[in-house]
């Protein structure tokens with residue numbers, strides 16, 4: 215077999231990279247048929263690869279064997295401080311015929327990323343591609359996050375609510391603001407250690423005051439012993455910047471937020487709120503439902519799989535240096 219050759223990604227590589235991405239997506243859809251069929255075609259895959267390659271400060275690598283492209287990798291930075299000095303490989307940013315080639319691709323691409331000072335690396339990878347995930351593990355990555363996908367609930371599937379649920383009202387804004395802070399506060403602690411800064415109560419109240427009537431978001435609250443103890447928000451998946459291209463199933467509803475006040479966790483309110491969003495997605499005419507969670511969040515990483523969400527993409531993370 216001829217030797218593997220690795221060199222920086224160039225614009226001319228886009229069509230061949232798109233073929234590899236379309237193949238990867240066809241394999242992915244065998245495990246996850248709810249993902250969009252669109253990217254099984256090289257034309258749609260090419261649009262996604264081109265966007266990845268043309269993003270600001272994008273760079274990457276290609277692997278060739280006998281002159282044929284067998285793998286590619288493209289990353290670009292996000293500006294939010296939450297991610298540190300970073301490079302992100304999004305859903306269209308990698309594919310390989312030979313998973314082992316991904317280690318060579320990373321070695322070349324990361325040399326430049328680290329030299330540029332971008333030491334926090336994030337890679338969105340198909341969850342079922344065990345060999346590719348293992349290749350990433352063997353260049354120092356671990357799982358940070360999961361994207362979950364599920365079909366609409368079947369008739370009779372949803373359990374009887376364990377707490378009562380209703381649509382949020384303006385009078386709920388003080389507790390909705392408190393619940394918005396409960397999630398980042400929980401995730402700032404061990405073992406998540408998220409860098410996201412919780413908003414102040416004042417900021418959260420202000421946002422709810424402005425956004426409460428936004429028709430693009432549907433908010434439910436859970437009530438127990440006459441007190442609102444939790445909330446969940448449903449919206450179109452397009453509202454989320456974290457689920458793009460191949461990671462954005464067509465016409466999907468999104469469980470975009472859920473939190474239960476600390477003293478009321480474990481009573482079944484999270485399940486009931488999640489199921490309210492599933493029922494809402496079915497009534498609204500969505501074809502599937504997506505959510506995502508930090509895998510180090512011991513609460514959500516149990517609650518959402520228990521609700522039937524299966525991992526579709528995993529976000530892997532490596533921080534270079536001490």
Ligand SMILES: CC(C)(COP(=O)(O)OP(=O)(O)OC[C@H]1O[C@@H](n2cnc3c(N)ncnc32)[C@H](O)[C@@H]1OP(=O)(O)O)[C@@H](O)C(=O)NCCC(=O)NCCS
Nearest residue numbers: 397472473474479480481482483484485513514516517520
């Ligand atoms: C995640 C959260 C909304 C879940 O709400 P909750 O009321 O605590 O959850 P529930 O009591 O409904 O439990 C949900 C499921 O998780 C399962 N679960 C809970 N604790 C578990 C544990 N220790 N081990 C295994 N499964 C567990 C429950 O069994 C339940 O599944 P089941 O109904 O099939 O039995 C809530 O814990 C929370 O607010 N956490 C902090 C904020 C957060 O993480 N929000 C989600 C961000 S993605």
